[in-house]
Amino acid sequence: KSMDAWEAKCRNYGVFSARYGNIYTVRQATQLLDRAFGAFSPVDDVWEKEGGYVDAFRPQIEPKAFATATEVRESAQEHLQHVRDVFTQCDWLVFTLGLTEGWRSKQDGAVYPVAPGVSGGQFDPAKYEFVNFTAQEIQTDLELFIRQLQKVNPEAQVLLTVSPVPLIATYEKRHVWVSTTFSKAALRVAADAIERQFDNVVYFPSFEIITSPTTGGRYYADDLRQVTEMGVKHVMRLFSKHFFHEQNKSSINLVKSVDIGDFKKSEDIVCDEEAIERAMRLSGFKG
Secondary structure (H helix, E strand, O other), rough: OOHHHHHHHOEEOOOOOOOOOOOOOHHHHHHHHHHHHHOOOOOOOOEEEEOOOEEEOOOOOOOOOOOOHHHHHHHHHHHHHHOOOHHOOOEEEEEEEEEOOEEEEEOOOOOOOOOOOOOOOOOOOOOOOOOEOOOHHHHHHHHHHHHHHHOOOOOOOOEEEEEOOOOOOOOOOHHHHHHHHHHHHHHHHHHHHHHHOOOEEEEEHHHHHHHOOOHOOOOOOOOOEEEEEEHHHHHHHHHHHOOOOOOOOOHHHHHHHHHHHOOOOHHHHHOHHHHHHHHHHHHHOOO
C-alpha cells in the first residue's frame, strides 16, 4: 500500500535494501541467505512483545507489534522474497562487518540481532546463549556466504568493509576496549583472507581511513563512537577516486552529490547496539 514519508521512515523503508534490519555478524548474513532460499527454517522465529508479536530476526523493523504470529510469518515471507531479489539481482553487494558478539538459539543455532527479552521474547539461558565468533569462524562463514551468493548470482561482486564504530559494551568479562580491539582485528583478518581467496571480493579500507593515528581522532564525534561528517566525506572521496573509472562520470557525480544526511541514516542502523547493551543488563551480567 502507499504511505507517506513519515510512515515509511517509521517502518524503516529506505534504510535497508530489503528491510532486513541490522546484520551485525557474518553468521546472521549466512543464515539470512539460507532462509531466503529455503535452506534454513529457524524454530524460534516469532517473539511475543507487549501483547503482540514480532519477527525475532528483525524485532525493531516495525514500530508496532503484529496482532498475531501468523501475520509475522506472512510479513517475513514477503520480506524474504525481496531478500532473494537483492541477492539474485545485485551487481555489487556491500557488506560492512560489524560485530563478533551475538546471541543464538541452543536448539538450532539461529543467530539473533539482539538478545531475546530486549525487543521481544523472553531471555532464557536454557534456550539461548552468548557467542563471540573467532576470526576462523568468521572466515569460514564469509567463505560460505560468498559461495552461496555465487550459486544464485555468479556475476555478483562483493565489497567488504569493517565498521569503524567501537563497541558500546561487551558481554565478555573484560573492558569494552579490549573486546573492541579483538572484534575489529578478527573481522579485519577474516576480510583479508576472503579477499585473497575470491576474485570477486574486494576490501575497501574505510575502517583504516577513520581510525588511523594520522587523523588524530578528528573523524570521531564527541562521543568517540560516531563518525563525523568530515570523516564520511573523506571516505567517500577516496571511494569514488579508487572505485569508479574516469569514464563513468555519472557514477562519480552521483557519489559526490549524495546528501550527507543520507549517511546520517547510519545512526539509525547502529542504534540496536544500545539494545544489545540493555540485553546484558537484562541477563544480570556484572562484568
